[in-house]
Amino acid sequence: MRAARHKTLKRPAARHRRAPIGCGVDVVELPRLKQAIARGGETFLRRVFTPQERAYAQARRRTQLLHLAGRFAAKEAVIKAMSQLNPSRLLAMNQIEVRNDRFGRPHIRLHVRRAARVRLYVSLSHVNSVAVASAIAIRG
Numbered sequence: 001m002r003a004a005r006h007k008t009l010k011r012p013a014a015r016h017r018r019a020p021i022g023c024g025v026d027v028v029e030l031p032r033l034k035q036a037i038a039r040g041g042e043t044f045l046r047r048v049f050t051p052q053e054r055a056y057a058q059a060r061r062r063t064q065l066l067h068l069a070g071r072f073a074a075k076e077a078v079i080k081a082m083s084q085l086n087p088s089r090l091l092a093m094n095q096i097e098v099r100n101d102r103f104g105r106p107h108i109r110l111h112v113r114r115a116a117r118v119r120l121y122v123s124l125s126h127v128n129s130v131a132v133a134s135a136i137a138i139r140g
Contacts, residue, residue: 019140024080026073030129033069048072048093050111056100069131070124071098077135078108078120085118085139098122108135 037044045054049071057067075096082091097109108120121136 019138020085021139022081022084022137023135024077024082024084024137025134026076026080026132028069028073028076028131030065030069030131033072034065037068046094048075050094050097053098066126066131070126070133073131073133074098074106074108074122074124074135077133078122078137081120081135081137082118085137098124 040047049057049068053068053071057064057071060067072093075093075098078096079091079093082089091110091112095111097111098106099109100106106122106124108122110118110120117140119138119140121138122133123135124131124133126132
């Protein structure tokens with residue numbers, strides 16, 4: 001009997017080194033955010049949210065707090081993801097802005113002087129009294 005020949009599959013040449021990846025998740029309960037806003041007032045809102053984020057939430061009167069909670073969770077998730085890429089460089093909350101594209105999909109805009117070449121992906125969700133967000137940061 002003749003020995004069976006096995007075809008060896010060649011893997012495609014790696015064109016790129018694998019980019020470092022960071023991920024983060026955060027959950028915000030509305031009662032806790034409401035309490036933080038009541039305690040910190042306008043100072044808290046300015047420290048955490050950009051004017052555009054506040055205007056976005058204020059335009060949705062019935063669900064204003066829910067939208068702020070989603071943005072807060074997204075900012076925390078981005079901070080966690082970015083800290084995995086560079087633990088020595090932490091972002092402030094108001095340096096991170098959550099925007100929506102024309103289809104309503106959220107994306108992140110960083111307001112930092114020397115922004116690293118990082119792609120950020122974010123997903124938000126909220127129901128009744130909880131908002132959750134996840135973020136993925138890819139350097140390269």
